Amino acid sequence: MKVFISHKNTDSLQAFLILRELERNGVKAYLDVLDDNIINDGKELTDHIKKQLNSCTDIIVLISEETKASWWVPFEIGMSAQIDMPTVSFLKENVELPSYLSYWPRLKSLEDISKYVTTRKRIEKIIMERYQSYELSSLRKIEVPMFYNELKRELR
Numbered sequence: 001m002k003v004f005i006s007h008k009n010t011d012s013l014q015a016f017l018i019l020r021e022l023e024r025n026g027v028k029a030y031l032d033v034l035d036d037n038i039i040n041d042g043k044e045l046t047d048h049i050k051k052q053l054n055s056c057t058d059i060i061v062l063i064s065e066e067t068k069a070s071w072w073v074p075f076e077i078g079m080s081a082q083i084d085m086p087t088v089s090f091l092k093e094n095v096e097l098p099s100y101l102s103y104w105p106r107l108k109s110l111e112d113i114s115k116y117v118t119t120r121k122r123i124e125k126i127i128m129e130r131y132q133s134y135e136l137s138s139l140r141k142i143e144v145p146m147f148y149n150e151l152k153r154e155l156r
Contacts, residue, residue, distance in 0.1 A: 002029065004056040014090075032049070127142060
């Protein structure tokens with residue numbers, strides 16, 4: 001499991017706190033502000049972000065009022081949605097979500113990260129035990145909705 005942390009650069013401190021909490025829970029993560037290979041220009045940057053996103057299994061989208069002004073966060077969400085990547089929102093503050101983000105589970109505190117990790121690993125284990133012979137694309141169609149339902153239940 002490796003998590004891509006999508007965020008607006010003004011929320012980098014909160015994104016770093018999410019990274020630290022993921023690491024405390026034994027999960028690797030990608031955070032662009034810690035990437036020395038970031039190229040600040042056009043197609044090369046786009047290709048780099050796509051490569052990093054494709055090296056991850058999950059995405060956490062950090063949502064704040066500032067996210068509305070981001071070009072990259074919607075791009076990263078779109079890329080992850082194309083491959084049914086497990087997606088969760090982390091609400092930095094009480095912000096109204098657009099309808100396309102309201103389907104995904106919402107983390108509201110750093111303590112919710114451990115619920116996320118525990119649930120994700122548990123569902124992954126169940127899927128691997130029950131559906132060993134399925135292709136990855138078929139597995140995702142089973143695994144991701146199961147994960148969302150379980151995590152939403154855990155977060156109540």
